[in-house]
Amino acid sequence: MNGRNEMTLSFSARSENEAFARVAVAAFVSQLDPTMDELNDLKTAISEAVTNAIIHGYDSDPAGMVTIEGVIEGDVVKLTVKDKGRGIEDLELARQPLYTSKPEMERSGMGFTIMENFMDGFDVYSEPGHGTSIAMIKRIESKKALFN
DSSP states (O other), X not given: OOSEEEEEEEEESOTTHHHHHHHXXXXXXXXXXXXXXXXXXXXXXXXXXXXXXXXIISTTOTTSEEEEEEEEETTXXXXXXXXXXXXXXXXXXXXXXXXXXOGGGTOOSOHHHHHHHHSSEEEEEEETTTEEEEEEEEEOOOHHHHTO
């Protein structure tokens, strides 16, 4: 694929929209003909980011909006998941494996770790009271190269 392709998707902060986000991102990225593993990595990372926005950013308030921006340049996918929710008070603490601000919900505290491990690039930007933005990058290997 040549050139640049972009998409923006916004939806209500409702838990049932997490599956919608996964499918939408998978459909957008499918033009690169990713392997099943690559597609699953992307879908898992998006699920974690969207779930964090809904549960932590908006405290499960469906009035909030989650936005996903996607950019494909060559074989690289850049995804950004944004919310305008409560933000993260202590980003360093939040990025620690097993830390959760919602232990009463039996959250694993592994969301950021999962996103970081499934993607080639990962960063979090947050400002208390103004929301959070999660930026992720994944390079898609061509299936054609795998069979030559």
